[in-house]
Every structure is written in structure tokens, then in C-alpha cells.
Amino acid sequence: MIDEKGERIPLTIADCDAQEGTLTIVFMEVGKTTRELGCLKDGDSIMSLTGPLGVPTHVEKFGTVVCVAGGFAVAPIMPIARAMKQAGNKVISIMGARTKDLLFWEEELRSVSDKLIVTTDDGSYGRKALVTEPLKEILETEKVDRVIAIGPSVMMKFCSRTTQPFGVKTIVSLNPIMVDGTGMCGCCRVVVGGQTKFACVDGPDFDGHQVDWDLLAARQRNYLEEEKEALENWQCQCGGHHH
Amino acid sequence: MPRQEPKIRAKNFKEVALGYTPEMALEEANRCIQCPKRPCVDGCPVNVDIPEFIKALREGNMQESVKALKGKNALPGVCGRVCPQETQCEAKCTLGKQKAPIAIGRLERYVADWERNNKSAMPPASSLPSPTGKKVAVIGSGPAGLTAAADLAKKGHKVTIFEALHIGGGVLMYGIPEFRLPKEIVQNEINFVKSLGVEIVLDAVVGKIDTLDELLKGGYDAVFLGTGAGLPMFLNVPGENLCGIYSANEWLTRINLMKAYLFPKFDTPLRMGKKVAVIGGGNVAMDAARCALRLGAEQVYIVYRRSEAELPARKEEVENAMEEGIVFKFLTNPVRFIDDGKGWVNGMECIEMELGEPDASGRRRPIPKKGSEFVIPIDTVVVALGTTPNPLIASTTEGLKTTGHGTVVADETTGKTVKDRVWAGGDIVTGAATVISAMGAGKRAAADIDKFLSGK
Ligand SMILES: Cc1cc2nc3c(=O)[nH]c(=O)nc-3n(C[C@H](O)[C@H](O)[C@H](O)COP(=O)(O)OP(=O)(O)OC[C@H]3O[C@@H](n4cnc5c(N)ncnc54)[C@H](O)[C@@H]3O)c2cc1C
Ligand code: FES
Numbered sequence: 001m002i003d004e005k006g007e008r009i010p011l012t013i014a015d016c017d018a019q020e021g022t023l024t025i026v027f028m029e030v031g032k033t034t035r036e037l038g039c040l041k042d043g044d045s046i047m048s049l050t051g052p053l054g055v056p057t058h059v060e061k062f063g064t065v066v067c068v069a070g071g072f073a074v075a076p077i078m079p080i081a082r083a084m085k086q087a088g089n090k091v092i093s094i095m096g097a098r099t100k101d102l103l104f105w106e107e108e109l110r111s112v113s114d115k116l117i118v119t120t121d122d123g124s125y126g127r128k129a130l131v132t133e134p135l136k137e138i139l140e141t142e143k144v145d146r147v148i149a150i151g152p153s154v155m156m157k158f159c160s161r162t163t164q165p166f167g168v169k170t171i172v173s174l175n176p177i178m179v180d181g182t183g184m185c186g187c188c189r190v191v192v193g194g195q196t197k198f199a200c201v202d203g204p205d206f207d208g209h210q211v212d213w214d215l216l217a218a219r220q221r222n223y224l225e226e227e228k229e230a231l232e233n234w235q236c237q238c239g240g241h242h243h
Numbered sequence: 244m245p246r247q248e249p250k251i252r253a254k255n256f257k258e259v260a261l262g263y264t265p266e267m268a269l270e271e272a273n274r275c276i277q278c279p280k281r282p283c284v285d286g287c288p289v290n291v292d293i294p295e296f297i298k299a300l301r302e303g304n305m306q307e308s309v310k311a312l313k314g315k316n317a318l319p320g321v322c323g324r325v326c327p328q329e330t331q332c333e334a335k336c337t338l339g340k341q342k343a344p345i346a347i348g349r350l351e352r353y354v355a356d357w358e359r360n361n362k363s364a365m366p367p368a369s370s371l372p373s374p375t376g377k378k379v380a381v382i383g384s385g386p387a388g389l390t391a392a393a394d395l396a397k398k399g400h401k402v403t404i405f406e407a408l409h410i411g412g413g414v415l416m417y418g419i420p421e422f423r424l425p426k427e428i429v430q431n432e433i434n435f436v437k438s439l440g441v442e443i444v445l446d447a448v449v450g451k452i453d454t455l456d457e458l459l460k461g462g463y464d465a466v467f468l469g470t471g472a473g474l475p476m477f478l479n480v481p482g483e484n485l486c487g488i489y490s491a492n493e494w495l496t497r498i499n500l501m502k503a504y505l506f507p508k509f510d511t512p513l514r515m516g517k518k519v520a521v522i523g524g525g526n527v528a529m530d531a532a533r534c535a536l537r538l539g540a541e542q543v544y545i546v547y548r549r550s551e552a553e554l555p556a557r558k559e560e561v562e563n564a565m566e567e568g569i570v571f572k573f574l575t576n577p578v579r580f581i582d583d584g585k586g587w588v589n590g591m592e593c594i595e596m597e598l599g600e601p602d603a604s605g606r607r608r609p610i611p612k613k614g615s616e617f618v619i620p621i622d623t624v625v626v627a628l629g630t631t632p633n634p635l636i637a638s639t640t641e642g643l644k645t646t647g648h649g650t651v652v653a654d655e656t657t658g659k660t661v662k663d664r665v666w667a668g669g670d671i672v673t674g675a676a677t678v679i680s681a682m683g684a685g686k687r688a689a690a691d692i693d694k695f696l697s698g699k
Pocket of ligand 2: 177179181182183184185187188189198199201
């Protein structure tokens with residue numbers, strides 16, 4: 001929460017350094033709050049930060065693990081890829097974005113992966129493809145023991161669809177709208193395997209083959225109009241001094 | 244007691260009840276016969292010295308009245324507004340046998356408000372006791388935690404409250420709406436607790452950031468658990484995850500804690516349609532429904548599966564809701580929610596109920612009438628069926644005993660759990676109950692913790 005008028009938003013921790021006492025969080029400037037965060041300068045502070053919340057990603061030696069990151073999700077996939085590698089897995093990473101400008105941390109991800117494939121939708125960098133194409137090829141050519149897919153819901157949905165025929169367990173990180181993040185409100189409820197779960201405490205990681213994707217998408221769209229209104233309002237107010 | 248007119252108040256979030264004028268307070272206080280048996284004190288879960296504060300009030304000695312009131316109750320401004328006095332102190336009042344009992348709650352509110360508005364007239368708080376060197380962690384800053392913290396601090400123990408949210412106060416802040424309990428009053432009472440030397444650490448989810456065991460190992464001599472009952476229950480019927488269906492917790496948190504009624508001045512929005520159905524019959528349901536009305540809903544229903552006589556909400560709040568134009572549908576239970584084709588709810592299929600034999604709670608059990616299904620066209624639903632304790636702490640702590648309902652087992656008189664150096668009280672032990680019972684539990688536990696710490 002930025003200030004007492006702010007909203008509580010969920011963000012994934014990309015990295016931390018206990019000795020330095022730092023947390024690394026990567027976010028995309030989409031709505032009012034993330035843009036406002038983007039306006040902060042070195043040394044600025046925000047009112048409130050709570051976490052870590054939810055269940056940490058399950059890491060063990062599975063064998064071969066494919067980590068798929070869509071868009072800014074390179075950030076949350078980094079610590080997972082690193083941990084999977086440290087646990088003795090062969091890690092193949094796929095990172096994709098709409099266009100070249102939206103790619104980042106390529107070398108970082110490469111350094112914790114045995115192999116890295118980069119895709120862009122428009123072909124401006126790496127391979128011109130959606131992440132699901134190389135994913136499918138890998139599944140066809142080698143034995144994969146686990147897939148981790150993080151990114152926009154549609155991307156996670158199609159990654160899950162891609163892996164389903166191969167019977168490879170696919171873990172996705174769901175991002176429904178949240179309020180408290182402590183299991184108190186149920187705003188974040190998702191349906192997995194026919195059961196209602198609270199993503200903030202039971203997740204965010206779930207079995208992608210069991211998720212009710214349509215419900216998630218509908219619930220995520222719930223506040224589009226208000227989000228637009230908030231953003232427009234804010235731009236008006238700070239228009240002058242916003243870079 | 245004067246109140247805002249129903250038509251006007253149904254459109255604003257300002258406090259409904261306006262409180263006594265000095266003349267009214269004096270007149271009411273003068274009715275008290277100061278009977279020697281003091282049954283009202285026994286009726287109060289924290290045994291406030293009721294006759295004393297009323298006596299001082301009518302003698303015009305407000306400072307003394309405040310002192311008498313606050314001796315046992317750290318949060319009188321809250322209790323004077325939300326306690327069910329009609330079943331507690333006022334139910335025991337000697338006068339009540341023949342005529343109206345003394346309006347103790349309203350007088351309590353009057354004295355507490357006087358103090359808040361006359362800070363400078365109050366003698367400076369007596370100096371803090373000398374430190375005992377003992378440290379206590381209190382988890383949760385609802386009424387149970389605040390009361391336990393205040394009492395322990397008064398004994399000289401160093402108290403730190405850990406609160407999950409970004410604001411203290413628990414349900415008083417995120418649940419009970421502004422029009423019934425202004426947040427400024429809650430903040431004032433929290434400041435009082437802080438003035439006793441209590442430290443409040445916000446954004447601290449115990450069980451995630453530190454576990455209870457880590458706190459015990461990390462230098463705290465005792466822990467009081469007052470984390471409430473924050474996990475919302477749902478109906479578990481088809482369609483319940485459609486957009487437009489909220490738990491009362493989400494609904495009220497957006498409105499009260501995040502101030503969605505002031506969107507876009509505040510960033511958190513709340514999406515509401517025109518026809519709102521609130522499911523349930525408790526205080527929470529009344530609050531949710533009255534919020535919907537204030538946000539501009541055209542039609543607000545309260546859908547309850549038993550009859551009016553069984554409504555668990557305070558009578559005063561039911562009357563307020565009815566006056567404001569909320570429509571009650573009794574003996575009605577939802578069986579499924581209908582999708583508008585775009586993932587938003589646009590109807591609720593219900594079944595009529597009839598009352599059968601009394602169940603374990605002593606209330607008559609509602610039984611569905613076969614073939615009586617019908618559809619209510621609505622576009623927003625708030626599910627206010629009650630809450631159970633959040634399992635987070637119990638599931639991350641070794642050796643805490645819980646019941647099938649998820650409540651923590653604790654001794655009724657001392658609040659001691661089966662785990663060494665851990666006490667618990669409030670909604671986490673009883674399930675969703677009342678502010679004053681949570682405070683009573685906090686008090687008893689504080690007394691026992693103090694005994695334990697000083698005996699060591
Ligand atoms: C809408 C509504 C209306 C009500 N109206 C009335 C009324 O009119 N009269 C009345 O007497 N009662 C009323 N109640 C009930 C009353 O508010 C509760 O019984 C009372 O607040 C319980 O107090 P508590 O201290 O046990 O818990 P809470 O008030 O629930 O406080 C618990 C606190 O602990 C925090 N917490 C939880 N888990 C953790 C964790 N892991 N780490 C750190 N902190 C944590 C929570 O964030 C919360 O702040 C109402 C309740 C609601 C929801
Ligand atoms: S965000 Fe409120 S319960 Fe998950």
C-alpha cells in the first residue's frame with residue numbers, strides 16, 4: 001500500500017538478500033498503483049508492505065524441469081529456476097514477451113538454466129513464436145518431469161493445455177484480484193479440481209490442469225472499469241510533474 | 244437517543260445515533276436508584292463499575308465518571324456503541340422489572356465521548372508502573388488483543404502487538420461500519436492503549452513472518468493469541484464464485500478498511516449492482532445490507548432461513564435496517580446462483596423453509612419445503628453466514644489444540660491454552676461472538692499471564 005488512500009495489491013518477490021535486508025520486486029506499470037510505484041524515487045518509502053504470504057513454490061529434485069515465463073514473469077520465475085537448479089534438476093527455461101522492449105533479465109535467467117529459449121510474438125528478438133511452441137517441442141523430444149508456468153492467465157492456460165496430453169504435471173501461479181492476502185476476504189477465490197481455494201493462502205501455485213480458467217478470467221475482469229477510472233483520475237492530477 | 248432520520252441516514256456514512264445531550268444524560272442518570280445489589284455489574288462481562296460512573300456523572304464530576312468507567316474497560320467509546328446491553332447489564336437492571344431499565348450503554352457512550360472531547364480537562368494519566376522486565380507478545384489487535392495488552396502494560400510488562408493488517412483494531416476497523424462505530428473513536432482508543440507503552444507492529448502476519456514458536460524462542464515470556472475468527476464461510480451452492488458475490492468480510496473490508504465508498508478518492512473500488520441480496524441474519528448481515536443502501540443500491544434484501552424471532556442480530560440494528568427500507572425475506576434459503584452469461588450473477592434461486600423441531604442451538608431447525616423454489620432477480624450478493632478462525636496460526640504452531648470448528652481450546656477462566664506460555668481469547672476461542680466477550684477474555688488472560696510472570 002503506497003499511502004493511506006492506496007489499495008493493497010499482490011506482487012511476487014523476485015529476489016531477496018537477508019544480509020542486506022533487501023527485497024527485489026518487479027512489476028509492470030499497468031494501473032494507477034503500479035504507475036504510482038513507478039514514480040517513486042530512490043529513498044522514497046511506501047506506507048505498508050506485508051509478506052511473504054501464501055505457500056512457497058514446492059522445490060525438489062524432479063529430473064528435468066521446464067520453467068516458462070510470460071512477460072514480466074521472468075522476475076518471479078528467476079528464484080524458482082535457481083532453486084530448481086540448486087536442487088539438482090536439469091532446468092530448461094523459456095521466456096517470451098510481446099516484443100523485444102519488454103524482455104529483461106535474459107542473462108540472469110540463462111545463468112540459472114541449462115538451456116534458455118527466448119521468444120517474441122512479433123519476432124523482434126529471439127524466436128517469433130508463443131512460448132507454447134518451444135514448450136511443445138521440448139515435450140515431444142525429451143522426458144520432462146515438471147513444468148512451471150508463470151505469466152498472464154491466458155498464457156498459463158495454454159501452457160497447461162500444451163502439457164496436458166503429455167501428462168506432465170504443470171504448476172501455475174495464479175493472480176486473481178486480492179484484498180487482504182491473509183485468507184480473510186475470499187476475494188481471491190479460484191476453483192481448482194472442482195474445489196474453491198483461496199489463492200492468497202492455499203496458493204498462488206496450483207496444478208494448471210485442474211484450474212477453472214474461465215472463472216479466473218471472469219473474476220479478474222471484475223474491476224476493469226474502475227481501474228480505468230482510477231488511472232484516468234490520477235493522470236489528470238499528476239499530469240504536470242509525471243515524467 | 245436522537246438519531247439521524249432514516250431517509251437521510253440511508254444515504255450517508257455518518258453515525259446514525261447522535262448521542263445524548265448533557266440534559267438528557269443527566270435526566271437518565273438521575274433515574275438510577277443506586278441499588279446496593281448492583282446486578283448490572285454482574286451482567287457486564289468485564290464488570291464495569293456502572294453505579295459509580297453513573298453517580299459521578301449526575302454529581303457533575305465528569306473526570307471521576309471517566310475514571311470509574313475506564314477502570315475496567317479500556318474501550319468505553321466502542322462498547323457504548325456496539326455492546327448488546329439489552330442482554331447484559333441492562334437486562335439485569337433493577338428498574339427493568341417494572342419500567343425501562345437505565346440506558347447504561349447510552350450513558351457509557353456519553354461519558355466516553357465527553358472524555359474524547361475534553362482531553363485537556365482530564366488529569367494527566369498516572370505515571371506508568373516500573374517495568375517488570377518481562378515481555379509479552381499479543382497477536383491480533385482486535386478488542387481481545389487491545390484489552391489484554393492494556394492490562395498487561397498497566398502491570399509494567401513490555402507488550403508488543405503483532406497485527407496482520409496495515410491498521411490496528413481488528414473487526415472494529417475492518418468490519419463494523421463507520422455509521423455505527425466511527426473509526427476516529429476506535430483510533431482514539433488504540434492511541435490510549437499505545438499511551439500505556441504498548442508497541443503495535445503492523446503488517447505482521449504471525450505464522451508467515453514469524454511463527455508463534457519463533458516468538459517464544461525470540462525472547463517473549465508469554466504470548467496472547469487474539470486473532471479472531473476471520474475466515475468467511477460460504478454456502479457451498481452452485482454459482483457461488485460468480486462475479487458480484489462477496490463474502491461479508493470482503494464487502495465490509497473494501498468499504499470500511501479500504502474506504503471504497505470514497506472511490507476514486509481512495510484507490511480500492513467496490514462493484515455493486517442495483518439489487519443486492521445479503522444472506523444471513525446477524526449483525527454482520529445488517530451492516531452489509533445497510534452499507535449497500537448507503538452506496539446507492541435500489542433494492543436491498545436480507546435473506547434469512549429462519550423467521551424474524553430467530554434473527555441473531557441486535558434488535559436495535561434490525562429496527563434500524565427495517566426503518567431504512569431494507570426488505571427482509573424470512574424462511575428463505577438460496578440453493579443456487581444464476582450466471583448472466585458473462586460470469587456475473589443475475590439471479591438467485593431460493594427455496595422456502597419452514598421451522599421444525601428445535602436443534603442443538605435450541606432454535607427451531609429450518610426445513611426446506613419441497614417444490615417451493617423460486618428465483619429472486621438480483622445482481623449482487625453478500626454472504627454473511629459467519630466466520631471461523633483463520634487456520635494459519637494453529638497450522639504453523641506445534642502443540643496448540645483446536646476443535647472441529649477450528650477454534651483454539653483455552654481454559655474459560657484463565658484463557659490458558661494447552662501449550663506452554665500461550666494464552667488465547669476472543670473470537671479465536673469462542674467463534675464469532677461480541678466485542679465485550681472478547682474484551683472479557685483478554686482481561687482474564689491478562690490477569691493470568693501477570694500471575695504467571697510475577698510468580699516466576
Ligand atoms: C460486521 C460486524 C459487525 C459486528 N457487530 C458487533 C456488534 O454490534 N456488537 C458486538 O459486540 N460485536 C459485534 N461484532 C463481533 C465483534 O466485532 C467480534 O466478536 C470481536 O471483534 C472479536 O474480537 P477479537 O479481538 O477476538 O478479534 P478481531 O476483532 O477479529 O481481531 C483479530 C485481529 O487479529 C488479526 N490477525 C489475525 N490473524 C493474524 C495473524 N496471523 N497475525 C497477526 N494478526 C492477525 C486480525 O487482522 C485482526 O485485526 C461484529 C462483527 C462484525 C464482523
Ligand atoms: S485476498 Fe482476501 S482471502 Fe485472499
